[in-house]
Amino acid sequence: MSAPIHGLIAMFETPAQVMRAAEKVREAGYKFWDVHSPFPIHGIDRAMGVKRSKVPRISLAGGITGFCTGMSMIWYMNGFDYTLTVGGKPFFSPLFAFPISYELTILFTAFATLIGMFVMNGLPMHYHPLLKYPNVDRATNDLFYIVIEARDPRFDQRATRELLAAVGGQAITDLED
Amino acid sequence: MAHLEEALAEKPAILNEIAPADLPRVPLVANNRSFAWITEKVCGIAEGRTPVWWWWCFGVACFVASFTVCGLIYLVSTGVGVWGHRSPINWGWPIVNFVFWIGIGHAGTLISAILCLLRQKWRTSINRAAEAMTIFAVVCAGIFPVFHVGRVWYAWFLFPLPNSNWIWPQFRSPLEWDVFAVSTYGTVSVLFWYTGMIPDLATLRDRAKVKWRQIFYGVLAMGWRNSSRHWSNYEMAYLILAGIATPLVLSVHTIVSFDFAVSLIPGWHTTIFPPYFVAGAIFSGFGMVLTLMLPLRAVYKLEDLITQYHIDCMCKITLATGSMVGYAYMMEFFIAWYGANPNEGFTFINRAFGPYAWAYWIMISCNVITPQLFWFKKVRHNIPLVWILSLFVNVGMWFERFVIICTSLTRDFLPSSWGYISPTITDIFTFFGTFGVFSVLFLLFIRFLPIMPMAELKAVTPQADPHAGHGEHH
Numbered sequence: 137m138s139a140p141i142h143g144l145i146a147m148f149e150t151p152a153q154v155m156r157a158a159e160k161v162r163e164a165g166y167k168f169w170d171v172h173s174p175f176p177i178h179g180i181d182r183a184m185g186v187k188r189s190k191v192p193r194i195s196l197a198g199g200i201t202g203f204c205t206g207m208s209m210i211w212y213m214n215g216f217d218y219t220l221t222v223g224g225k226p227f228f229s230p231l232f233a234f235p236i237s238y239e240l241t242i243l244f245t246a247f248a249t250l251i252g253m254f255v256m257n258g259l260p261m262h263y264h265p266l267l268k269y270p271n272v273d274r275a276t277n278d279l280f281y282i283v284i285e286a287r288d289p290r291f292d293q294r295a296t297r298e299l300l301a302a303v304g305g306q307a308i309t310d311l312e313d
Numbered sequence: 314m315a316h317l318e319e320a321l322a323e324k325p326a327i328l329n330e331i332a333p334a335d336l337p338r339v340p341l342v343a344n345n346r347s348f349a350w351i352t353e354k355v356c357g358i359a360e361g362r363t364p365v366w367w368w369w370c371f372g373v374a375c376f377v378a379s380f381t382v383c384g385l386i387y388l389v390s391t392g393v394g395v396w397g398h399r400s401p402i403n404w405g406w407p408i409v410n411f412v413f414w415i416g417i418g419h420a421g422t423l424i425s426a427i428l429c430l431l432r433q434k435w436r437t438s439i440n441r442a443a444e445a446m447t448i449f450a451v452v453c454a455g456i457f458p459v460f461h462v463g464r465v466w467y468a469w470f471l472f473p474l475p476n477s478n479w480i481w482p483q484f485r486s487p488l489e490w491d492v493f494a495v496s497t498y499g500t501v502s503v504l505f506w507y508t509g510m511i512p513d514l515a516t517l518r519d520r521a522k523v524k525w526r527q528i529f530y531g532v533l534a535m536g537w538r539n540s541s542r543h544w545s546n547y548e549m550a551y552l553i554l555a556g557i558a559t560p561l562v563l564s565v566h567t568i569v570s571f572d573f574a575v576s577l578i579p580g581w582h583t584t585i586f587p588p589y590f591v592a593g594a595i596f597s598g599f600g601m602v603l604t605l606m607l608p609l610r611a612v613y614k615l616e617d618l619i620t621q622y623h624i625d626c627m628c629k630i631t632l633a634t635g636s637m638v639g640y641a642y643m644m645e646f647f648i649a650w651y652g653a654n655p656n657e658g659f660t661f662i663n664r665a666f667g668p669y670a671w672a673y674w675i676m677i678s679c680n681v682i683t684p685q686l687f688w689f690k691k692v693r694h695n696i697p698l699v700w701i702l703s704l705f706v707n708v709g710m711w712f713e714r715f716v717i718i719c720t721s722l723t724r725d726f727l728p729s730s731w732g733y734i735s736p737t738i739t740d741i742f743t744f745f746g747t748f749g750v751f752s753v754l755f756l757l758f759i760r761f762l763p764i765m766p767m768a769e770l771k772a773v774t775p776q777a778d779p780h781a782g783h784g785e786h787h
Contacts, residue, residue, distance in 0.1 A: 155779040158541075174348060174516070175772040176544040177779050186542055189549035199557075209473060213481035222485055235490040235568055239497040242561045246501045246554060250508055253550035257543040260535035267538060273519035275539050276512070278348035278771075 142265035142313040143169075143285035144296055146305025147274075151177045154280035157303035158183040161282060164299055168285040172266065172275045191252045198248020199241045206237030265311050283311060341434055341773045343617040348771045351618070355513070355765045356520055358613055363760065366612070371756050377749025384743030385460055393463045395739045402722045402734040407457040410744045412569055412714040413597070414454035415495065416590075417707075418502070419562055420598020421447030425505060426558035429551075435626050437769040438618045441513075442609065443602050444506040445762075449754040450601070451499040453747040458491070487571040494568040501561055505554045511537050511547075513763035566594040573717065580660035580721035583648065589641035593713060596634035596680070600706030603627055605755065607700045609764070618765060621694060628687040628699060631706065635684025638713075642681065656726060664720045668733055672716050679709020 148154040151173065158171050162185045171180055180186075207230065214220060215228030225232075254260065266272060266283065275281050282305060284296050300308050342351070388395050398405045421443040428436040459468045470476050471492045482489050515537040518530035537543070570590035573581035603624075610619045649661040664673050683705040686692045693699060723732050758764070771777055 151777055151779040171541040172539045173541060173544070174352075174539060175512075175768040175777060176548050177541070177777070178772075179779060180541050181545050184541060186545050189546045191546050191549045192553060195550075195553045195557075210484045213473060214484050218475070218480055220480070220483055222483060225485055232485045235487075235564070235571070236484060236493045238564060239490075239493040239561075239568075242557045242564075243497040243500060245557050246504050249550045249553045249557075250504050253508070253546050254535065256546045257540075259537065259543070262531065262536045264536060264538055267536070272538075273516075276516040276519045277352045 140313050141286050142311040143283050143288075143291070144293075144300060144308060145266075145269060145281055145283045145311045146300040146303075146308045147271070148280040148282065148305060151280065153304050154282065155180060155183050157282055157300075157305060160303040161284065161299065164290070166284055166288050166290055168288040168291075170283050170285075172281040172283065174276055174278060174280075177280075189256070191249060191256060194252030194255075195245050195249040198252075199245040201248075202241040202244025203237050205244065206240035207233050210236060265313055269311060271307075286313075339620075339622045340775070341437065341620070341622070342770060343620045346617055346774070348774070348776070351767055351770050351774075352516060352520075354615070354618070355763050355767050355770075356517055358759065358764060359517060359761055360520065364612075367756065367760060371753065374749045374752035374756060378746055378753050379749070380742040381456065381746025381750055384739050384746060385456070387739060388460060388743070389465055393461075395737060397734055397737045397740050399732065399734070401725055401730045402719060402732060404718050404722060405734055406736050406740040406744060407461040408572075409711065409714045409718050410747065411454050411457040411461075412718075413711045414450045414457075414747065415498075415569060416566065416594035416597045416710060416714075417601045418447035418450035418454070418498070418598065419566060419591070419594035420602050421445070421450075422498075422502060422505075422558050422562040423595050423598065424602070425509070426555040426562060429555040430559060433626075434773045435623050437766055437773055438615075438620075438623055439602060439606055439627070439765075440769075441506075441509065441762075441766050442606060442759075442764050443598075444502065444509070445755065445758045445764075446598075446601060446605060447502045448499065448506060449751050449758075450598075451495065451502065452754065453751050455495065455499065456747065456750075458495075487568065487575045490568045491572055494565045498561060498565045501554075501558060505558055508547075508551060508554060509766055509769075510763065511535060512539065512768040513766060515539065516767055517763060563591055566590045573721075578721045578725060579654070579656040580664070580717070582657075583645065585641055585644055585648070589638070589645075592634050592637040592641065593680075593710060596631060596638050596684070597706060597710035599627055599631045599634065600703045600710065603631070603699060603703035604707060607696055607703070609759065611696075613764075615765075618770065624696070624699060625693050628693045631703075632684045632687040635680060635687075635706070639681035642677070660721060660724060663724050664716060667720065667724065669716060669720045669723075672712050672719070676709055676712040676716050679705045680713060683709065 146157075148157060154171055154173065155177060158180060161169055162183065171177075171184060173180070181188075210233040211228045219227045221227075266275075269275075271279075282300065282303075284291060284300070290296075297308055346354075396405065396407065421440075424436050424443040425440045428440075459465060462468050462471070471482060471489070473482055475481055484490075511534060514530050514534040518527060518534045521527040521530055567587040567590065570586035574583060574586040576582060606619060606627075607624075610616060646661050649657045652658075664670075683702050686702060692702070719734050723734060725731070
């Protein structure tokens with residue numbers, strides 16, 4: 137064995153092929169592997185055994201923070217720190233504070249969602265072994281790839297390669313680390 | 314129980330005699346194009362040589378944009394008197410222009426968010442450009458209220474910062490709500506636009522041959538590598554963004570309408586304003602989407618991606634929202650009469666037959682009559698005609714805001730303060746220039762960024778269905 141490898145990559149031509157292959161790879165018990173496709177394939181999560189995304193929890197936390205920020209900011213500014221008498225109206229009421237709190241709920245949710253998505257995906261990551269793969273432009277264009285990583289406990293140069301060939305993978309190659 | 318199961322197992326006899334109707338779905342990408350074709354087509358626009366027409370348009374757009382720049386410099390250096398405001402019409406043109414531009418933006422968010430939640434797959438061809446339109450329209454809109462405050466260097470008083478006397482902004486004012494609504498709208502629109510663009514930026518990065526392109530798209534793509542584990546989080550995030558952008562877009566024009574509805578001016582103080590403004594905003598926005606997309610489709614030969622079906626859908630939404638706007642106009646009149654408030658009644662009669670009757674009837678003919686032509690298939694299939702009608706929609710919606718603001722303010726409760734507003738040349742040029750600002754931004758967008766969401770387009774083609782091949786592989 138020469139330089140350590142990141143894993144093995146296999147190419148598939150259609151979503152249906154890669155979907156069936158993904159089911160087989162999951163059944164073989166691999167944990168560190170991935171499907172790369174130019175668009176999200178409908179139902180690939182279930183085929184791969186990927187759990188439901190946790191991004192909504194971060195979004196919810198962001199939304200609650202936003203609403204509380206709006207309400208407490210307006211209470212502090214208009215009702216506590218420097219009260220202004222305008223038209224004999226109360227210094228603070230959740231009703232007039234609502235539109236701004238509503239907008240801040242949305243603003244904070246949006247940031248939490250986007251940041252949550254990046255954190256969950258471990259992005260930004262401008263260096264990744266896959267990006268060095270010569271045909272990487274096909275993965276963002278029209279072809280489908282399965283990568284099984286070498287750090288997977290079940291990974292074995294020969295057995296894994298045979299599995300990928302058996303499930304219909306083409307052009308199986310090592311992915312440099 | 315047993316009876317029920319038997320009944321379910323037995324097919325109704327009628328099904329043996331008739332064949333179920335086979336309703337073919339209209340393909341969203343015409344001519345059965347492959348994934349690679351879509352990539353080539355969309356990336357080709359950003360990667361090819363800059364076309365000559367682009368330089369001409371860009372030059373003209375920059376020239377027109379300079380009108381706004383010069384107008385604002387003149388305004389700041391001289392004073393707000395160069396605008397045609399005089400008591401009692403202190404809102405005048407800038408607020409008309411503000412509401413006009415912010416309304417245009419609404420179609421972009423409607424297409425990207427509401428149609429996404431409703432699973433209207435035809436949105437994929439037009440959503441990227443429509444979202445870009447939203448952002449650039451908000452940029453144009455934002456110019457007006459900021460400069461309308463008079464001394465623009467005090468515009469930061471609008472933000473939740475204590476001013477020089479340590480006083481905070483007054484949060485009971487709808488104008489303050491507006492600051493938050495519009496800035497949130499602008500920010501969330503950018504985030505949504507960018508999120509949708511990440512996979513396409515990765516495609517452009519992987520295709521880039523030149524160093525600056527590799528760096529530019531590489532940095533923006535954040536190392537996206539189309540991993541299915543990433544797609545799972547990405548799709549969830551996109552869905553949530555769509556889910557929150559929907560109440561956002563409805564709230565923004567609602568709050569803009571509060572600027573009027575919360576006041577006591579006759580013709581403004583009505584509860585119909587929020588829904589009526591939102592419908593009008595979407596109507597004007599679709600007018601602008603058609604105005605922009607039809608030339609783009611012709612120049613870049615995108616007929617396979619923006620098909621006749623897409624144009625039909627856009628025309629129908631324009632028709633629907635235009636009819637809602639027409640209904641709102643009628644309802645306003647009815648309530649003005651039914652409410653039996655003499656001031657309110659006078660305002661509406663004055664709108665239709667007073668000094669601004671010309672503007673009122675331009676508004677009615679452009680907003681109520683024009684979209685009704687979209688009932689006819691012949692009209693919807695005549696692309697140049699659709700484009701011309703979309704221009705009428707844009708004009709009509711500008712006049713709607715003009716009518717609402719100017720007729721009510723020039724004829725308020727006190728006849729001694731009645732007036733008539735006419736714009737100054739600075740007013741006109743500053744507004745005219747914003748079309749240049751908008752065009753400059755839009756031209757840069759079509760030159761450097763993916764104008765269509767390639768990943769989403771590929772996902773709605775028939776070959777993207779992972780179950781398509783199941784028949785042959787038992």
